[in-house]
Amino acid sequence: MRLALAALLLIPLPALAGDPLTAAEFEAYAQGKTLTYAMGGQVFGTEQYLPNRRVRWAFTQDVCKEGWWYEEAGLICFAYDGENDPQCWKFWQDGARLKAQFEGDPEGTELTEVEQTTKPLSCPGPDVGV
Template identity: 70%
Template sequence: MPPLFRHTALLALILSPITAWAQSPMTAAEFEAYATGKTLTYAQDGAIFGTEQYLPNRRVRWAFTAQECQEGHWYEADGQICFVYESEADPQCWAFWQEGGRLRARFAGDPEGTELAEVEQSRAPLACAGPDVGV
């Protein structure tokens, strides 16, 4: 076996548990500790998808880009973080994990594998456009 191949194979063997660990879904306690008090902006395939403010007591405020904010809450179910919003009765469940110090999320039950990546965070509240602004 050539030396370069041996080193590459050894490196892959060493890193495989690290890679698997890096993508382990966060527990509710880990997610809560990471997100509470922050406003996180998420992107899908490089395009901004939306922003969510994580409030105390597992409450949230979400807005798709350039849309009105929705109030809601989150809870853990079957190892996923599920969100329920005032305008949507069905829970939206995601698996969250940290990668490179940022959150990544995969939508549950989606055959297309919708995945979001945290691209920005702040402690500022989410700026919410209201209905009929300027009317």
Template identity: 55%
Template sequence: MTARALILCLITMTAGPACAADRPMTAAEFEAYTTGKTFYYGNGGAPYGAEEYLGNRYVRWSFLDGDCKEGRWFTDEAGLICFTYEDRPEPQCWSFLHGPNGLIARYENDPNATELYEVRQSDAPLECPGPKVGV
């Protein structure tokens, strides 16, 4: 990106998506942005799920149903951010970009998959009461 393009991205709010699409976050940038926080993601205007980013690249994911899955993230040889979970050991790889309103996550295992976007973030841990509580 040229210096002029970078300045335009910083000044022009409407250029935000074009600038965000320019370069995925590195592992170091992703780690610095997410560690110690819980992110809530949306898809197509609806809630999708939440992920708590713990230390040492550990994560906790929920589809907002009260059931949480423990996992880890790492980078692959292409620099993608990949996740494995206790119930899904095959890597799920994503590219993360800075959008005008937060993270944009693109699922790279399926080029036709819809993007997720950051709805909000919190310093509070993810609530995981478990499925079928009280049954």
């Protein structure tokens, strides 16, 4: 009986909901996709995940920002051209969708993936391309 219990403890279990994704897990999930996020039931913005950890982000009905992401202290951080401070998030999977919580926000800003596509992010504007 003890031997059977010990053997069961050695079997790897799937990550529990809410366990933060590592950089490798986040990259495997997001690269090549364009994900739309909502907060409180309202669409918040959309991000396209490009090769080499590059990103293209736009708040709903706003211009696109180019940037990149990296892992720091177990968080996924985003730095955008023209922005001084990176924005760091904890990402985890909730079923088939991604969720994210903004680090350092006392209100606990939480985003939920509501749409996923492989199409590029549409970036209308005079000097922004797709």
